Amino acid sequence: MQFRLNAVRFLTLTAVLSVATAVRAADEAKPAEKMDPAGLEFFEKNVRPIFTERCYKCHSSAEGVSKGGLLMDTRAGLLSGGDQGPAVVPGDLKKSLLLVAVHQTDPELSMPPRKEGAKLSDKQISVLEEWVKMGAPAPVGSGGAKLTGLSQKARDHWAFKPVGEYPVPTKLSLPGWCQTEIDAFVMSKLDQLGLKPSPAADGEALLRRLSYDLIGLPPSNSEVEGFSREYDTAVARDVLSLRNGQPARSATAVVERAVDRLLASPHYGERWARHWLDTxxxxxxxxxxxxxxxxxxxxxxxxxxxxxxxxxxxxxxxxxxxxxxxxxxxxxxxxxxxxxxxxxxxxxxxxxxxxxxxxxxxxxxxxxxxxGLxxxxxxxxxxxxxxxxxxxxxxxxxxxxxxxxxxxxxxxxxxxxxxxxxxTNAYRADFDKKHADLINETGRGYYKHIAGLMNTFHKEFGPRALVSLVGGYRSTAGYDILKKYDMQENREIDGSFMVRADSPITGPLARLKRVNEKTFEKDAPAAIAEALADKKNPVNPIIAEALRTLKPRSLEEVALAYQSVLLKNHDKILAHIQLRSTPGRKGDKDDAAMAQLASYPWPLPNIEDLSTVPALELLTEARTFCEAWQAAPSQTFRNGNKPAKYFKFKELNDLDITHKGGPGMAxxxxxxxxxxxxxxxxxxxxxxxxxxxxxxxxxxxxxxxxxxxxxxxxxxxxxxxxASRTNPLTSRVLVNRLWLHHFGAGIVSTPDDLGNMSEKPTHPELLDWLATNFVENGWSIKKMHKKILLSAAYRQSANPNTNSQVTQKGAVDPFKVDSSNKFIWHANLRRLDFESIRDSMLVLSGKLDRALGGRAVNITDEPYSYRRTIYGFIDRDRLSELQTQFDFADPDMANTKRSTTIVPQQALFFMNNPLAIEVARNVTSRPELLKATSDSERISQLYRIMYQRSPTVPEMKVASEFIARIAGYIDEPAQAAAPAKVVDRLAKAKEAKAKAKAAGAAAIAASGKPLQPATVAVPEVKLETEVKGGKIVNKTEMVSRKEPSNPWVMLAQSMICSNEFVYLN
Amino acid sequence: MKDTSCGNYVPTPNSRREFLRQTGLGMGTIAFGAMVADYMVTDAHAEVMANLKPRKAPLAAKAKHVIHIFAGGAPSHLDTFDPKPKMKDVAEMSAAGMNGVLFPTPFEFKKSGKSGLEISEIFPKLQGVADEMCVIRSMHQDLPAHGPAAKLMHTGSAILSKPSLGAWVLYGLGTESQDLPGFVSLGGNNDARTSAFLPSLYQGANTQFRPGAAPNKIIANLQSEFTTQDAQRKQLDLVRQLNERHMQTVQKDEQLEARIESFELAFRMQTAATDAFDISKEPEKIREMYGKTDLGAKLLCARRLVERGVRFVQIDAGGWDHHTNLNTAISRTAGAIDGPAAALIADLKQRGLLDQTLIIWGGEFGRTPTTAGRVNTASGRDHHGKAFCCWMAGGGVKGGMAYGETDEVGAQVAADGVDVHDLHATILRLLGFDHTKLTYRYNGRDFRLTDNFGKVVDKVIA
Structure with missing residues (x-):
């Protein structure tokens, strides 16, 4: 059927409704149908200018704004409309919300907004009406131009598809290279691109990489030496095996032993928990x-x-x-x-x-x-x-x-x-006592505070009750009463004074409020009698007594009568409050009427009921307490301030977050x-x-x-x-994160978003294979680590210049084919994250506190803690400068991947922060250095401690020259500084050594049990903290400013500053 | 993200190229021109370029630096820059939809300068520079609570964690002095300087600036308490040697080079920042001009920073929450900023820096035209978001003008409303950005300072 739009013009209004439906149906059926040219011309000439001038700013795809969900630059947009419904129903003036809006008769729906200028002119409105009557001809457009993910295309996204079962690739150029299935997938990609893997990293680099990846700490020098020896031998054996056509597995076996040892370390949990805490x-x-x-x-x-x-x-x-x-x-x-x-x-x-x-x-x-959605x-x-x-x-x-x-x-x-x-029990007992004392003090403080306010309350009851009855002090009458009684105006009490008909205290007052002012004197006694006779809401006997014979001439006299009751009984009321604060004495048993009076306007529980923080908080936070009379003249409760001298919430809070004898709560x-x-x-x-x-x-x-x-x-x-095997995302998301933290880049680059906006996986089949394998192995994360870390892909050198295609300068230039190393033809050079940097500094200084768990400490400010960085207090509102400067993950939302920025403030930390100095001093006081007899031996030891390797000859030379040269720039000559400190430092070092020995024994005990839960005895949490100035502060010593500089300290600090210290290769 | 048209992948993050982009400084041999070309990241997140090198804004603009003076606490518009002379006639009357009674300002406004811009008598010195100032009288927002409203003003979002205005500006423009942080916050809370999801090198440097504080302790770790500069120089020479040896054994890598360079920058920053924060180096006349007060010192310091190429300076100049005793209290608060702000404008102007420095003054919302109770010396004004004002000066704004109108009592915007997103859009435009195109991709979405909102107020741009 050919429907001509301009015919609508000639239809009567009654017919329009049905036609409108027809138009819509026609539109939907044939969206591409051509509009009548005359109608379109009318639109372009008369309607479009109005839209352009007044509407498109907020409702057009051209401006990229669709306020209220409405887009007006296409006909379809107008017909489908916004949140409130279709903007235009062709032919229907009443149903077209556009017209309702421009008439501005409905305050909820008035357009254009007042602040955007005047209402449309009558002439403009009539143009729009005529246009709607015509059937709203306009360019059809795609209409539903709004972006939406509810499309088949979006549903077809790979990540929503079940995890695929992919066979491990077999036709590979270098099958002997492969150590795990992972390698087959990686090699398959490399083969497709004509790339070759890089040779394996050396033992030093590899163990360092494994150690940071799994426990976030560097290996010790002896661990490196032991590993390298075994590894080098194994690599040589593998070369032989390959030559003989046998599988080469020796190096992998060495790596496996190291991985097992690291996975069993209790420090593994600390490292990987931090990754999860970012997420x-x-x-x-x-x-x-x-x-x-x-x-x-x-x-x-x-x-x-x-x-x-x-x-x-x-x-x-x-x-x-x-x-x-x-x-x-x-x-x-x-x-x-x-x-x-x-x-x-x-x-x-x-x-x-x-x-x-x-x-x-x-x-x-x-x-x-x-x-990842x-x-x-x-x-x-x-x-x-x-x-x-x-x-x-x-x-x-x-x-x-x-x-x-x-x-x-x-x-x-x-x-x-x-x-x-x-x-220990002693700690627990200490906490319990301190906690109970604070609770009791707070409980008693509560009654003291009430008693203190009572006097003022009783004096002011009359006037304040009146202010409340006449509509608050913002009313003229209320304001006048305040002035008459010379009272401070306080915004907070406005309207919250509790005069209620069902109250045993103010019930009669509330009833009297309803009595007509003009006939008050005549009608008041009856109202009082009525109130006193109310069995459902019995009036307090003391109040009843005072009102029974009262013949008030005005509301004011009633209020003043109340006041006099309160003042007369003031001492007794205070005595009752005192009773409540005495354990075992129930105030209300002695005199119920007085007890009731004493509980107005504050709820007064017995002290036994206040024995917990939540109960106290509930009471002090309750509206009845805080809001009703928070503006009592002392003003101590203004703006939510609790009177600190009575309420020990801050102290309780501080105790909770610092005292290690306190209970842990879930x-x-x-x-x-x-x-x-x-x-x-x-x-x-x-x-x-x-x-x-x-x-x-x-x-x-x-x-x-x-x-x-x-x-x-x-x-x-x-x-x-x-957590379902069939959920296509859960396992993929997790293995992708493990991959990210081991390789420095995920198979999908955005670990928290695998949706349509994410980059395609670099190795989709591998991702699915890993996900499947992960689930099949009982969702074991440790097994997945092993799978990844035993691969040859992981073991590659981070130096792309060692790659055979680079050295041989062949036909394929891997830098051109895959400059960003998406396909893993070498390992990535990675900067250590904040935790690893700080933890390494502590471990190298020999001072790391290896205790596990417990309350947070301050890891960024002096006096310093030697606990691992994961135990640092994290204030999401005020991250420390150090945390933010070193790319700590924003704890306001999931942020699995950290960025790695480089700013001079980071350098300033290594150069000037007292922690860097303290660490350097501690390193030079380690027994290895103190025992050394020559400069070259000291330099060697420093290299072994800091870099876990021996210096090369040129490095030795550079370091010795520095020692000689720097002496002239610092206060004391190098030789003089050392001996003075040695004795003191030696004693300290001895102590540290004993501790380290205990910890070392523990680590050795752990090493024999691969993949077992860590049962190692770690030291008890010792560090104590307190809260000062709204911050957690460690109870440790400040770094000495008096100790003179020393060439060795400066050399050690230089090594902390160096790239080798903060990069993993 | 997606395959690009030529079928290649855009590099994965953590690749060498991304490091190259994310390393802040000292790119040495890298050609910057090519990267600077696409400052905006609308097309996927292809060339997110995280460094602080200066870059040219895509649109023509005068402003190169921003000094944002945040008047926290919400200043009354009716007593500062939005005169309502007719309100005197309706004093103490009640007004529909408002609590309390109408409270005409106790202060006189004066037509100031050649332009005749009306400014309250509580700003006698600002009256003298009226011809440089552009007042926006039709600001409005929906949430008159200090915390969320201030967050909205700083970040464009009242609730969620979003980057601050300064962080966006630094992201867009980089900074001219690599020896100083590009974005310095002289007081103010985290919202005012956060980089949120932008790389952390765009965050504002927190400072402990106050008059008389040792200039070398204003930024954390700025100078060593343990070593002399000479010794430290030798030490850094050694670090450089160590690093060069290290680079030979690994690979020549941009991020390693950038980190080497960052130590040189840090070394220079020790001197440069200490010098920039040391206002005692200013002639007595200039220090007098700004006033030897907290704000005088901060604004003078802001000028020193801007002069040295710092991109964005954020200053906290609060205390405007005048619920009671407005008469005396607002005069005091205004008096604290009046002299320093006027001095800042005049001083920048005499140095020829005003044109390229955008000064913004304003709070998070306005105050009610009414007061509780009666109009007297104890009267004050409550929170009010439907109308408030702010002013800008320099940086290519039209001086000596007022934009927008409120109704006869200043309760509602009457014409040319400007919301916070509009203000942000305008600020970005003054700096040479289309606010819809300065975007950053994070978790699958392109974020902008103005969210899905904001329109540039063209009429305030000269």
Whole structure:
């Protein structure tokens, strides 16, 4: 049927409706149909200019803005409209929201916005009306031009496809090179590109690489020597084997022993937990800073310890996922089960005032963290690139809005602070005593504070009650009353004074308020009588007594009568408050009426009820207390300030985060009793509700036949859906991250996004093979490490100039074919991350504190801690300069991959920070150096300590020259400085040696048990901290400024500054 | 990301090329011209170029530096730059939809300069430089709570963690002095200087600047307490030797070279930054001109930094939360910034730097036209987001003008509304950027300072 649009012009209005439908149908059926030229001309000449001038700024794809979801530059955009519906219904003036808007009769829907200038002129509006009547002819356009991920193309993205089963490639140019299946996949790619792998790195470089990769610390010099010897022999044997046509496995066997030893080290967990904490956006603070101080989580560190332990014990990854999302729903759960700490994954994210923002943050962390999907992009609209409709976002929203946190977190057995590492009883007792003292002091302070305010309250009750009754002090009458009684005006009390009809104290006052002012004197007694006779809301006897015979002429007299009751009984009231603060004395038993009066306007529990922080906080935070009378004349409660001298919350907080005798708590969530599905919020606006969405998994992963979750909030089912063998993302995401941390680049370059916007995998078959192998091996991360680290691909030299194609300058130039080394024809040169740099400095100085777990310390400021960097306090609002300068991951969201920037401030740290000096001093005080008898021996020792190798002849020369030359530039000559210090340093060194011996024995004990949970006895957490100026401060010593400079210290520091120290090759 | 048209991959991150891009400094032999050409990263994240070398903005623009004076606490527009003379007639009347009674400003406004720009008497010195100032009277935002609103002003987002204005500017333009940080924050919280997901070399350097503080302790680790500079020079020579030996055994690599260079820059920064922060080196006359106060010192320091090529200086000049006693309190707060700001404008002008330096003054929102209770000396104003003001000077803005209008009591924007994104878009335009094109890809999305919003206020651009 050929439908001519200009015919619409001649139809009567009644007919228009049906025609409009026809037009739409026609449009949809034949989107490319040509518009009537005359109609289009009308549009271009009369309508388009109005749109251009007044509308396109906010509603056009040309401007890239579609406010309210509306695009006006195509007809389809106008017809499909925005969030509120079609902007134009051809022929229908009433249903066309465009016209409703320009008439500006509906305040909710008025356009253009007032601030953008005047309303359209009547003439302009009539043009638009005529145009709509004509059937709204306009260029058709593609209309649904909005970007959307809900397309088949987006669904066909590789990452949403099941993990493929790929055979290990066999036709390879150098089959003898391959040590694991991984190598076959890598070589297959290299063959395709005509590239050759680089030769293996030498033993020194390889062990250093393995050691940093697995435990984040350098190997000792003796470890390097031992390994290199074995490795070099093995490599030689392999060459022979290959020549004889036999498989070459000797070097791999040497590497395997080293890998097993490192994987069994308790430091392995510390290294890999840090990677996971980047993904899990771990922080010790809430990021919701209202009052200045540390807004810390009560017990965040238990989650960190849980993660360290999970890696050390090689917890199967599927289990790791389930515990982090739903540990509270594990079947065999003990009350103090350490696994409860896993729920910190949910709770330790940034907190927001608005609950929906906190939920959003959790959805973001969960989906990026486990699935490599940016589901949070679908909060306001369907995902622009991935097949995630907004409805799926709100399915997850329902889950996370159906959970809460208990008042008191459960005390758990920290997985790392057990046995010998557990705090001693003396510490526990000390904590318990200090804690109880602070609680008691706070409890008693509460009553003291109330008693202090009571006097003022009683004096001011009358006037303030009146102010409240007449509508607050912002009213003229209220303001006048304040002035009359010479009272300070305070914004905060406005309207919150509790005069309520059902109150035993103010009930009669509330009733009298309703009495007509003009006939007050006549009607008041009846109102009083009525109030006193109310059995449902009995009036307090003392108040009743005072009012029974009262003949008030005005409300003011009633209020003043109240005041006089309060003043008359003031001492008795105070006595009652005192009773409450005395253990075992129940104030209300003695005189119920007085007790009731004493509890107004503050709720007054007995002191026994105040024995926990949450109870105290609840009380002081409660609206009835803080808000109703926060502006009492002392003004101490203004703006949420608690009167510090009475309330010891800060001290309790400080005790919690510093005292190692305190209990570790799990930062758990629990399911709400009545879990609820969420509505879709249109454009993310909670006031605009769309359809209800069931709590369920993502459609693209669970399929169209997915079933809604029914068990509590659905968290456990969500966890099971993620930790599923059939989930195409979970295993790929994890093996890709392991790969990233071992090779310096992932198979997919964006570890937290495998969606449509991610780069294609460099080795898709390998990725899938790894994912399959990972799941088949029981989701064992340690086994996957081994698989990767035993490969020949990993073992290659980081120097591309050693590659045969480079040295031989053949036909293929690998730099041209693959300049960025995507296909792994050599290893990548990698800079150590912040943790590895600092930890190395400590370990080389011989001072590393090898204790595991426990409360956070300060790892960036003087006085310094010698604990590993993972134990540093992380304040997401105020990351230390050092952390940010060294590319620490932003803990506000999942950030698995760190950037590696180079700025002069990093150099300033190595050059000038006291820690660098202290480390250099400690290195030169190590026994190896002190025992050395010549400069060249000292230089040799320094090289072995710092670089785990011996100096070359030219290096020896450079260093000796420096020692000789620098002496002239520092205060004291080199020879004089050393002896003076030696005695003192020797004593210290001896002590350190004894400690190191114990730790070393532990490490050796561990080395024989590959892939076993670390059962090594590590030293107890010793370092103590305190809170000063809103910061955690270590109780250690400052670096001495008096100790003179010394050529050896300067040489050691130079080595800390050097590239060799911070790069892995 | 995607295959490019010629079928090659864009390099993976962590490749040598990305290192090359991410290494901040000292690229020595690398040709920069080629990289500078595509400052914007709209086409995939192909050439994300993380370094601090100066680059030319893509559009013609005068402003090369920014001094952002953040008036935290939310200054009243009605008592500063938005005169409402008719309000006197309706004093103490109530106004629909507002609590309290109308509170006309207790201050006189004066038509200042040749332009006749009206400025309150609490800024007597700024009145003297009115012809350089461009006041925007039609600012508005939706969230009159200090924390989120300040975050919005600094980062374009009230809630999420986004890079600050200064970080975007540094990302876009690099910096002219490699011996000094390109973005310096003289006070202010983390929001004001964060680089969020931008590489951390774009973050503002935190400083402990206050008058009288030792200039060599204003940036952390700036100078050694243990070694003399001479000895340190010898030490760095040794480090260079060690590094050169190291490079022979590994490979010649841009990131290694960049790190070597960073030590030389750090060494120079020790002197350069110490010198830049040392305002005692200014002639007495100039120090008098700025005033020997905290803000006087900070603004003078800002000028010294800009003069030395620093791209963006962020200053915290708060204290504007005048809920009560506005009459006396706002005069005091205004008095603290009036002299220093006027001096800054005049001083930059006399040095010929005003044209290329954009000064921005403003808070996070405005204040109510009403007061609680009665109008008296104790009266104050509450938070109000629907109308507020800010001003800019230099950097290619039109001086001596007021843009936008509020209604007769300053409660609502009446014409030419400018929201925070619009302001940001305008600032970027003044620096030579189309705000829709200065983007950074992060987690699969191209982010910009102005999110999906923002329109340039062309009329304030000279």
């Amino acid at each position: 899990a956006r771990y922080s010790d603070t809430k990021g919701l800073r209202r009052n200045g101080g540390i807004e810390n989580f009560e017990s965040s560190w238990t989650y960190r310890d849980y993660v360290i332990d999970a890696f050390n014990t090689d917890k199967p990854y599927d289990q790791f996922i389930i515990e982090q999302l739903a540990a509270d729903r594990l079947p065999d759960l003990a009350k103090d089960d350490p696994r409860l700490a896993a729920l910190g994954f949910i709770t330790l994210g940034k907190r927001f005032q608005n609950a929906d923002d906190t939920i959003d943050e959790r959805i973001d962390a969960t989906t990026k963290g486990f699935l 940016t589901v949070a992009c679908a909060r306001c609209h369907d995902h622009k690139f991935d097949p995630i409709p907004a409805a799926d976002y709100y399915s997850l929203h329902g889950i996370f809005s159906s959970i809460g946190e208990p008042m008191q977190y459960p005390v758990i057995r920290d997985p790392l602070l057990q046995g010998k590492n557990a705090p 930062m758990v969530v629990t399911d709400n009793e009545k879990p609820r599905d969420s509505y879709v919020y249109i454009r993310g606006d909670r006031n605009k509700r769309g359809a209800v969405t069931p709590r369920q998994f993502l459609e693209i992963l669970a399929g169209p036949d997915r079933l809604p979750f029914y068990e509590g909030s659905g968290r456990r089912e969500l966890a099971l859906s993620i």
